[in-house]
Amino acid sequence: METTWRWVLLTAIAPIAWGSTYYVSREFLPADAPLWGAVLCALPAALLLPVVRPIRPRGAWWWRASILGALNVGVFFALVYLVAQLLPTSVASTVMATSPVAMMLLARLLAGERLRAIPMIGAAIGLAGVVLLLAGDAGAVDPLGVVASVIAMLLSSLGYVLAKRWRDGTDVLAVTWWQLLAGGAMLVPAALLVEGAPRALDGAGVAAFAYVSIVATAIAFVAWFGGLAHLPAGTVGLIGLLNPVTGVLLGVLLAGEVLGGWQVAGLALVLAGILLGQVRLVPTRVRRAATGTEVPNTPRARMLTSAAGAAAAAPRPDDRGTHGPTLVAPREVHA
Template sequence: MESNSSVASWRTPALTVIAPVAWGSTYYVTDAFLPSDRPLFAALLRALPVGLLLLALRPALPSGAWWWKSVVLGTLNIGAFFVLIFIAAYRLPSGMAATLTATAPIAMMAVAWLLIGERPRLASISAAVLGVSGVALLVLRAGFAVDPIGVAASLGAVVMSSFGYVLLKRWQAPVDLLTLTAWQLVAGGLLLLPVALLVEGAPPAIDAGAGFGFLYIGLIGTGLANYVWFRGLQRMPAASVSLIGLLNPVTGTILGVFLAHEVFGPTQLLGMALVLLGVLLGQTGVRRAARPLLLTILQPVLRRVGTTTTACSDRNNCRLAAQQLPVRGEWVGHESNAAEPAHPGPVRAP
């Protein structure tokens, strides 16, 4: 029984691995099959068609607050994220862009602590440092020039997606995950549509090779990858999921070695070992803070605003109003503890 439970507890991380592996494979597919001068059009075709396909399979539209929440998530996780990633890819050497992107676990841990109270353990922080170091050894090369715009775009994409992923954990969607994924892809794709047309003009001609490439990065590199990634975010701590994402450059490197005959030596082997060690070390979980760090920082302001704006007819009413302000362990602006918890808890079987 204990053995079965152990296997089940690793099922969600194992499925989540599909996402960075699929993303890592898109580097080779993009370079080998897609037009090299139409990155925004490629991003558009990654998001919108597969989003519409998923929406056809799950024909449900957002309602109420989920209209704007879907737009926010689609912008942070898909639309604006893709734009910044392509800016970074065009202005930075691939090794430097990958190394900057590898700081995503650190950013996501900070945002998760800030917004949903997931305080990372020392093991998770150490794993992130190992991962960034490993990616740097794996892909970084000497003799590159630093482009400030490219660096800003790369780090902006990291921060933006970190907020998007953590908000996805905090906001409890009233629909199944497939529908939620469709909403984000459609929202992000619709955001990309006018940008791609304005910057790159009419869509290019697509031959058989490009058609295969777009089909692959749409269905596998975006649809399937985002579904299992969002599934992992719902079921696992943000720190653990973010560290699994470090397998992205590892996959890209392996495919580059075997399919494009890229150089692979002892330095790259050491880097890959550090990344894998960081991913495994990062699955040890997080400590749950009493409440999000942001509320701890804003607590004095919240109390002062609450006590000064509450209409008090006498001293007893003022005392009662003050007692109703948030205390340690309570969340402001979120469901009560009696309802479904905002954080799904430790890794569990799907």
């Protein structure tokens, strides 16, 4: 259980970092260059991670990295950067908050994960909390921004589930920088064609891009894909609801915004939804069978384990009693 919660906390780094990018993008980054913005987020991170893990793609990972790079980085980054300029944070965050449901459904179709009621209920509660948390901050809604936000949510959910399905023990750091490099590189021609040469940046812009690239991209993506490798997709998706929570809290801390009663209630609902989705990660008391296999302490499991233990302790027909009963390892019992 301790190991599982360690992965939950590590995964939470990603949405917290991503939630901060709404504020950083609006305050410090140019609004009219979304493609170059995506390139400058992805490529510096892609060039940094190989220093830590200099592993080149092999076999199927050449084409897998290209697909994941497009879904999780290239197209996604450009859309998110565009959404940050077209939509209020409330609307963008609400659309992205539907990602846990999309991930659960896609994980069922593509990765064989079972749909479970409690995480789905947690996702519904969390989404309701996001709506309350960001209520009253909608402002003007640009239809193009809404469409871009929905597409970004669906593509990223598909990319995350594919990354989970394709996990084969390959180093997470390596898989992350392959995606960032592939996604960033495919954006360069489009950026040159559509936006021309990259714009000059002042000191604040350089610092903002450094933060977004290193913290909100390199570190965040490693944490996110590490979580996908060790946790159910629905659990990871629910942790992603910390994204809008972070955005609102940064508004309170940095922009002097004040939380109203509905927003406090929304914040509580979001956190309740996230925690509810983790219930399945908290096992009932367990005990070890003779083989060391952990068996849930449910009535049926206790009955089956006791029967297996009794069978194991019973003397075998060929035992002659000279060395005591021969212990036979019980078969694994699935409750």
